[in-house]
Amino acid sequence: xxxxxxxxxxxxxxxxxxxxxxxxxxxxxxxxxxxxxxxxxxxxxxxxxxxxxxxxxxxxxxxxxxxxxxxxxxxxxxxxxxxxxxxxxxxxxxxxxxxxxxxxxxxxxxxx
Amino acid sequence: xxxxxxxxxxxxxxxxxxxxxxxxxxxxxxxxxxxxxxxxxxxxxxxxxxxxxxxxxxxxxxxxxxxxxxxxxxxxxxxxxxxxxxxxxxxxxxxxxxxxxxxxxxxxxxxx
Numbered sequence: 150x151x152x153x154x155x156x157x158x159x160x161x162x163x164x165x166x167x168x169x170x171x172x173x174x175x176x177x178x179x180x181x182x183x184x185x186x187x188x189x190x191x192x193x194x195x196x197x198x199x200x201x202x203x204x205x206x207x208x209x210x211x212x213x214x215x216x217x218x219x220x221x222x223x224x225x226x227x228x229x230x231x232x233x234x235x236x237x238x239x240x241x242x243x244x245x246x247x248x249x250x251x252x253x254x255x256x257x258x259x260x261x
Numbered sequence: 262x263x264x265x266x267x268x269x270x271x272x273x274x275x276x277x278x279x280x281x282x283x284x285x286x287x288x289x290x291x292x293x294x295x296x297x298x299x300x301x302x303x304x305x306x307x308x309x310x311x312x313x314x315x316x317x318x319x320x321x322x323x324x325x326x327x328x329x330x331x332x333x334x335x336x337x338x339x340x341x342x343x344x345x346x347x348x349x350x351x352x353x354x355x356x357x358x359x360x361x362x363x364x365x366x367x368x369x370x371x372x373x
Contacts, residue, residue: 181361185362195361249362251304253301
């Protein structure tokens with residue numbers, strides 16, 4: 150099955166700086182890559198996603214890039230704010246059966 | 262918005278007890294999933310279901326079973342709870358690749 154690796158496991162940045170979280174996947178059949186944000190005491194929430202026919206997608210301060218050849222994708226958060234502090238998960242799915250495979254998470258702390 | 266409701270936020274159960282975790286979604290989604298979340302391990306799939314009375318094993322089904330008698334309800338059952346089943350349990354539903362997963366808020370189960 151698919152194997153998704155995520156780095157770093159923890160990340161601290163100063164408010165206003167950028168944060169980058171990277172994931173790699175193993176199954177070349179994977180074609181959908183969502184990112185989730187989990188705040189304390191809550192379930193993960195979808196914040197952005199990208200499909201394999203697109204190389205980059207942006208939504209305000211959040212962007213995701215995908216390199217299918219290298220099988221890696223990254224989450225970029227610019228102008229970070231304290232409310233961006235959370236655990237972020239990447240995921241990949243080959244689309245068959247809709248089972249998602251998750252990375253192990255990145256705990257992001259934005260220091261005011 | 263899709264709403265996924267998990268009946269309990271916190272549960273404390275004794276070793277050997279039979280435990281039921283309930284999940285209800287308010288959309289007409291066929292796909293429902295149960296994950297457990299542990300520090301450093303990310304989200305691991307226990308069971309999933311594509312339709313009423315259908316179930317499929319995920320990556321870590323041992324010690325668990327599921328029930329889906331109605332489309333909107335997906336129950337996770339710990340037949341005989343053990344301390345290594347202490348974890349955060351997350352239910353999710355999937356409306357297709359246009360939506361990704363929607364998660365419930367989670368149930369933090371402690372087995373003593």
